[in-house]
Structure formats: C-alpha cells, structure tokens
Amino acid sequence: MASEEEKRRQRERFGDQIRHLVPRDEVQRRKQKAKAKRGALRDKAARRRRDWDEDDAGFEKMRPRVPDPGNPAAAAGAKLSHAVVVGVHRGHVELDDGRAARIAPALLTDPDFALAVGDDVGIVASDDVVRIAAVSPRRTWLVRPDPGNAHRRLVLAANVDVAVVVVAAADPPLRPGLVDRFLVALGSGGVVPLVVVNKIDLVSLAAAHALDRTLAPYAELGVNVLRCSAVANEGIDTLRGAIAGKTCVFVGHSGVGKSALLNALDPGGHRRTGAVNEHHGRGRHTTTSSRMWLLGDGTRVIDTPGVRAFGLGNVDPEVLRTGFPDVVAFASSCRFRDCSHRDENECAVRTAAASGALSAARYRSYLRILAND
Numbered sequence: 046m047a048s049e050e051e052k053r054r055q056r057e058r059f060g061d062q063i064r065h066l067v068p069r070d071e072v073q074r075r076k077q078k079a080k081a082k083r084g085a086l087r088d089k090a091a092r093r094r095r096d097w098d099e100d101d102a103g104f105e106k107m108r109p110r111v112p113d114p115g116n117p118a119a120a121a122g123a124k125l126s127h128a129v130v131v132g133v134h135r136g137h138v139e140l141d142d143g144r145a146a147r148i149a150p151a152l153l154t155d156p157d158f159a160l161a162v163g164d165d166v167g168i169v170a171s172d173d174v175v176r177i178a179a180v181s182p183r184r185t186w187l188v189r190p191d192p193g194n195a196h197r198r199l200v201l202a203a204n205v206d207v208a209v210v211v212v213a214a215a216d217p218p219l220r221p222g223l224v225d226r227f228l229v230a231l232g233s234g235g236v237v238p239l240v241v242v243n244k245i246d247l248v249s250l251a252a253a254h255a256l257d258r259t260l261a262p263y264a265e266l267g268v269n270v271l272r273c274s275a276v277a278n279e280g281i282d283t284l285r286g287a288i289a290g291k292t293c294v295f296v297g298h299s300g301v302g303k304s305a306l307l308n309a310l311d312p313g314g315h316r317r318t319g320a321v322n323e324h325h326g327r328g329r330h331t332t333t334s335s336r337m338w339l340l341g342d343g344t345r346v347i348d349t350p351g352v353r354a355f356g357l358g359n360v361d362p363e364v365l366r367t368g369f370p371d372v373v374a375f376a377s378s379c380r381f382r383d384c385s386h387r388d389e390n391e392c393a394v395r396t397a398a399a400s401g402a403l404s405a406a407r408y409r410s411y412l413r414i415l416a417n418d
C-alpha cells in the first residue's frame with residue numbers, strides 16, 4: 046500500500062503528463078484562436094489597402110507596377126503621392142508640381158516602357174530625390190509610329206480628353222487627308238476630336254462655301270468643327286468653352302496657327318507647367334517633344350511641335366474602320382464580307398463614293414491610309 050507521500054508524488058507525475066498531453070478540445074480551441082488571429086491580420090491588411098485606395102481615389106487601382114528595389118519605402122508599399130508628367134527627357138521627367146523625377150530603375154528594364162506627357166504617375170520622395178515608382182493605366186492616348194523605328198510607336202500624349210485638330214482655312218491650304226489620319230489615330234486611342242479651322246479671316250465668301258462642303262462630312266460624323274481666327278479673335282471664346290477644364294492636345298501641321306490660338310486663348314500668357322527645360326535628348330526613353338501647358342483657367346494643353354505630316358504607318362483594318370464609320374456604314378451591302386473597298390466587284394462603298402452618297406474625299410483618304418501612302 047502506497048504511503049500518502051507516494052500518492053502525492055504519483056498525482057504530481059500524472060499532472061505533469063496531462064499538462065503535456067493536451068486534450069482534444071483544447072487543441073481545437075487553440076487552432077480556432079490561431080485562425081482568428083490570422084483572419085484579423087488579413088482584415089488589417091485589407092483595411093490598409095482600402096485606405097490606400099481611398100487616399101488615391103481617382104488613381105484607378107494604381108499599384109506599384111514594379112517596386113523600386115533601391116527604395117525601401119516603395120518596396121514596402123509606402124503611400125505614393127501622384128503627379129502628372131508634363132515633359133519627358135532623357136533620364137528624367139518633369140512633373141506638374143515643378144519637380145524633376147527619376148524613373149525607378151526597375152521600370153526601365155522593360156524595353157517598351159516609355160513615359161508620355163500626360164501620364165499619371167505614383168511618386169516616392171526621399172532625400173530630395175523624387176522617383177516614379179508606378180504608372181496608372183492610360184485612359185486615352187495619341188500615338189504615332191516612331192520615325193526612327195517602324196516597329197515602335199511613340200505616345201505623343203496620354204490621358205487626353207480632347208484633341209484639337211487645327212487646320213487652316215488657307216495658307217497653308219486645308220488638307221482634309223491629314224484630318225482623316227488624325228481621326229483614325231484619335232479614334233483608336235479613345236480621344237475625342239475637335240476640329241478647329243483657323244485663319245477664317247483669310248477666306249472670301251465663295252471660298253467659305255467651298256470650305257463648308259469640305260467640312261460637311263465631319264459634322265455628319267458627329268465631330269465638332271469650329272471656325273476661328275486667332276488674328277481677328279473670332280470663335281476663340283467658343284473654343285475656350287469647348288476645352289475648359291479638360292486636358293487637351295493641340296495637333297496639326299506647322300504654320301496653321303496653333304501657337305497663335307494658344308496665345309489668343311490665354312492672353313495673360315500660358316505657363317509652362319513644371320520647370321523650363323528645352324533639352325530633348327534622343328535616348329530610348331525620350332519619346333517626344335510634347336509639352337504640357339497650363340492655361341489661366343486651369344485647362345491643360347499638350348503641345349506637340351513634332352507633328353507635321355502625321356504618318357500612321359501600317360494601320361490595322363480594324364483600327365482603320367474606327368476612323369471611318371461613314372465608309373463602314375455602306376460596307377454591309379458589299380458583295381464580299383471581307384471587302385477592302387479597293388477594287389472588288391459589287392463594292393457598295395465604291396458605288397456610294399461614285400454617286401456622292403459617301404464623300405469622295407473621305408473615300409480617297411480611306412484608300413490612301415489603307416495603302417499606307
């Protein structure tokens with residue numbers, strides 16, 4: 046028979062054992078507790094992400110595209126403030142807050158990556174160095190083939206609401222073909238066109254009627270066409286109203302009066318956004334000499350002095366159709382479903398152009414762009 050002392054020791058040993066042998070319900074309890082803790086951590090992270098999104102409302106789900114390994118703040122998902130690119134140079138870009146920013150090296154590893162004027166970027170600043178760590182998806186864009194490399198496209202402007210396609214009523218003579226090319230490029234980039242016919246002071250009454258006939262197809266397409274004179278200050282208020290508060294890009298042949306229009310729109314003198322820097326290198330990441338200006342009323346204007354003859358390069362037929370809805374409208378009556386409307390038999394588009402139901406000038410433009418002429 047064990048003594049009381051022995052029983053006590055047995056109880057102690059047993060107690061030790063049950064402390065190591067955790068009962069089943071206790072295991073369950075601990076598992077649930079760990080699960081709850083993981084859930085709480087997940088919620089906390091989600092909350093942090095949500096706050097971040099709300100802070101950057103309008104930044105369209107922007108995420109650091111590639112975190113900058115050289116910048117711990119970016120890598121840790123630090124809050125990015127956002128800015129708009131107003132000028133692109135070799136190795137740096139100018140931002141709308143006047144600062145120059147470097148592009149994070151990680152972003153530069155993508156050979157097709159190039160920032161454009163108008164890009165919405167996420168920046169991190171540390172020790173006076175501003176770095177671009179992310180780029181939000183472009184809403185709209187205006188691209189043209191790179192004259193130096195047929196396989197590349199240059200983004201002339203990004204996130205533009207309206208493109209002001211400036212032509213002159215005379216001196217230089219109006220070339221509707223150029224307008225047609227712009228409409229294709231703008232249509233494929235989601236930019237709304239606004240055609241401005243400047244130098245209206247130069248045309249006689251007879252010439253004005255001819256001009257009306259030339260411009261009629263655009264009005265029929267639903268494109269807004271304004272007649273202006275920068276010199277006589279005609280139609281300038283209407284133009285100012287049409288672009289007020291928007292981001293727009295001015296495109297058109299040189300000499301048509303783009304600068305004169307900008308000056309007329311903002312007689313106080315439009316400001317360059319950001320710092321003035323005329324240097325335009327020719328590096329891989331120097332895309333265009335586009336520049337964003339700020340008018341007195343807050344309208345942002347992107348000037349693209351590089352645009353002369355606007356080559357489109359090889360245009361995908363699908364893209365071509367977006368710029369020629371008036372041509373497409375007749376295509377369903379063509380004999381062949383895949384009719385190019387060039388020289389096929391029983392082509393309803395060709396017939397329409399011959400009868401005048403479709404503008405012959407528009408049809409010629411269509412054929413020239415199709416032929417990459």
Ligand code: GDP
Binds near residue numbers: 247
């Ligand atoms: P840009 O190359 O498109 O910027 O064209 P500019 O603004 O430099 O204008 C080219 C020339 O056209 C200049 O000599 C201007 O004075 C002239 N010009 C601009 N707008 C008008 C206009 O509305 N009427 C007339 N008659 N001349 C204009």
Ligand code: ZN
Binds near residue numbers: 384387395
């Ligand atoms: Zn056809």
